[in-house]
Amino acid sequence: MTFTLAELMVCAASRSFDNDGEVLATGIGLLPRLAASLAMRTTNPDMMMTDSQSYMLSSPNPVSGMTSHEGQANENWMGFARIFDNVWSGARHALVGPSQVDRFGQTNIAALGGSYEAPKVQLLGVRGFPGNSISHANSFFVPKHSTRVFVEGECDVVCSIGYNPDRLPRGYSFADIDIRRVITDLCVMDFNGPNKQMRVISLHPGVPLSEVHENTGFELAVADSVDETPTPTEEQLAIIAELDPLNFRAKQLKDNPPGVRNA
Amino acid sequence: MNKCVSAAEAVSAIESGMTIGIGGWGPRRKPMGLVRELLRSDVKDLTVVAYGGADVGLLCAAGKVKKVIFAFVSLDFMPLEPAFRKARESGAIEVREIDEGMMLLGLRAAAWGSPFIPTRIGLGTDVVTRNPDLALVDSPYDEKEWVAMPALNLDVALIHATRADERGVCEIASPDHYMDDWFARASKTTIVSADEIVASKHFNDPGVARRVYWERNCTTKVVHMPGGAHPSSSDPLYGYDVKHYKEYGALIAEGGFDAWSSAFLGSSEADYQAAVGGPDAIHSLPLPVY
Numbered sequence: 440m441t442f443t444l445a446e447l448m449v450c451a452a453s454r455s456f457d458n459d460g461e462v463l464a465t466g467i468g469l470l471p472r473l474a475a476s477l478a479m480r481t482t483n484p485d486m487m488m489t490d491s492q493s494y495m496l497s498s499p500n501p502v503s504g505m506t507s508h509e510g511q512a513n514e515n516w517m518g519f520a521r522i523f524d525n526v527w528s529g530a531r532h533a534l535v536g537p538s539q540v541d542r543f544g545q546t547n548i549a550a551l552g553g554s555y556e557a558p559k560v561q562l563l564g565v566r567g568f569p570g571n572s573i574s575h576a577n578s579f580f581v582p583k584h585s586t587r588v589f590v591e592g593e594c595d596v597v598c599s600i601g602y603n604p605d606r607l608p609r610g611y612s613f614a615d616i617d618i619r620r621v622i623t624d625l626c627v628m629d630f631n632g633p634n635k636q637m638r639v640i641s642l643h644p645g646v647p648l649s650e651v652h653e654n655t656g657f658e659l660a661v662a663d664s665v666d667e668t669p670t671p672t673e674e675q676l677a678i679i680a681e682l683d684p685l686n687f688r689a690k691q692l693k694d695n696p697p698g699v700r701n702a
Numbered sequence: 703m704n705k706c707v708s709a710a711e712a713v714s715a716i717e718s719g720m721t722i723g724i725g726g727w728g729p730r731r732k733p734m735g736l737v738r739e740l741l742r743s744d745v746k747d748l749t750v751v752a753y754g755g756a757d758v759g760l761l762c763a764a765g766k767v768k769k770v771i772f773a774f775v776s777l778d779f780m781p782l783e784p785a786f787r788k789a790r791e792s793g794a795i796e797v798r799e800i801d802e803g804m805m806l807l808g809l810r811a812a813a814w815g816s817p818f819i820p821t822r823i824g825l826g827t828d829v830v831t832r833n834p835d836l837a838l839v840d841s842p843y844d845e846k847e848w849v850a851m852p853a854l855n856l857d858v859a860l861i862h863a864t865r866a867d868e869r870g871v872c873e874i875a876s877p878d879h880y881m882d883d884w885f886a887r888a889s890k891t892t893i894v895s896a897d898e899i900v901a902s903k904h905f906n907d908p909g910v911a912r913r914v915y916w917e918r919n920c921t922t923k924v925v926h927m928p929g930g931a932h933p934s935s936s937d938p939l940y941g942y943d944v945k946h947y948k949e950y951g952a953l954i955a956e957g958g959f960d961a962w963s964s965a966f967l968g969s970s971e972a973d974y975q976a977a978v979g980g981p982d983a984i985h986s987l988p989l990p991v992y
Contacts, residue, residue, distance in 0.1 A: 518879065566801075600826030
């Protein structure tokens with residue numbers, strides 16, 4: 440059975456939501472949204488998800504091929520202000536794509552280089568990262584694992600709180616912060632290394648551990664037994680195809696590589 | 703009471719140095735016609751509070767902005783608003799960069815007459831370290847530190863509604879009213895542009911009355927402006943104008959504000975709408991599907 444790297448990553452990312460139960464899952468970007476949708480259709484039917492606009496859905500919308508919101512499975516109105524009510528309650532898990540991640544799990548989507556007053560590259564702005572990171576579970580989706588993303592020092596602009604003892608607010612501990620998984624084009628990681636160090640837990644088929652180390656700007660922990668990232672099942676691939684009938688997922692990673700190296 | 707005035711008359715309430723809030727979200731239901739009227743004025747040194755799109759971009763590009771209080775400035779399908787990006791990278795504007803939800807808290811604090819609202823949002827991030835005017839406070843009830851999100855007191859709020867009556871009762875028929883109610887409540891003066899002006903009996907329908915999110919005493923002036931949200935959307939009447947946003951992006955990149963304004967701004971809203979294809983073209987823009 441053939442599958443693409445994008446599909447492998449979607450399946451790996453969807454597993455982040457397996458044990459969440461009735462939380463609002465938000466995948467920002469096409470592949471993360473597919474991952475959350477796949478989890479809702481398979482391992483976590485209790486999950487809650489919005490239409491990315493203003494309604495909660497009982498069943499996820501496809502990410503391509505929709506020409507109208509007519510007939511979608513609305514469950515309740517969920518305007519943006521109400522999203523915050525849910526976010527701040529903690530019952531949410533966001534899967535987001537940061538531009539930078541540092542060794543503390545702090546992330547950046549705001550700006551790169553230069554000074555804060557005049558950055559070399561203005562990115563999105565902090566958006567909802569500060570509130571998300573201190574309120575609920577977060578996982579990261581990184582399409583291109585490199586030292587440009589996994590930076591040596593701290594992020595240029597720290598948009599989300601991580602496991603940095605120097606930035607820990609008074610009265611807080613690491614137990615108040617919940618960073619779950621990092622899914623990249625090379626591997627899956629978590630933050631369960633010593634002292635919340637980022638840790639490799641599985642490698643994608645054909646990827647050597649050395650390649651992960653070489654493309655990460657800081658020291659990584661490695662799980663006692665590093666498995667191969669599970670490959671997609673036929674059922675998962677069928678659901679992904681149903682959720683993305685126009686195959687937009689093929690355009691998300693450069694050259695749409697296969698899921699198994701040299702396959 | 704009749705609050706209906708012309709755009710020029712409404713915008714004359716805005717003076718240099720004021721803090722203005724702008725409703726809507728990115729490319730969605732922005733009071734762009736009112737912003738354009740502001741672009742035609744000689745007002746400057748504004749502090750702008752918004753879930754920003756081309757409203758913030760254009761005001762920055764036109765040199766009318768001293769400071770932007772923002773969490774993002776985006777056109778969604780174009781993640782980075784081109785004019786804002788230019789202004790930010792050149793260091794032309796001051797910023798207070800805050801979380802999306804912190805902005806809501808600041809507006810609520812202003813609306814409720816509270817100097818701040820305590821929150822944990824921003825702790826551990828550069829939102830706190832890069833904003834010397836965001837204070838940390840102790841709680842009398844626990845041992846943790848908290849961010850004191852200050853009230854975002856607005857001099858003027860600009861909002862685009864679907865329908866309004868002449869007394870300032872406003873209906874927002876689009877799927878979300880975003881934080882527009884809080885912009886209206888946080889402001890001393892609220893100017894609403896509306897696609898349609900309706901008789902007050904329109905609101906007798908309970909389904910319509912449920913789409914009124916603030917009381918008419920929070921609305922100061924009403925401007926009848928069909929298509930006034932263009933190029934942003936005013937769902938369900940029209941979607942956002944992808945083609946115009948792309949032209950706008952190209953013009954800003956090549957020749958800055960002058961290039962865009964000489965091609966499109968004109969001396970009135972009628973001029974502008976004619977330059978983008980006319981009211982019928984605006985009203986036939988398809989609604990976005992996410």
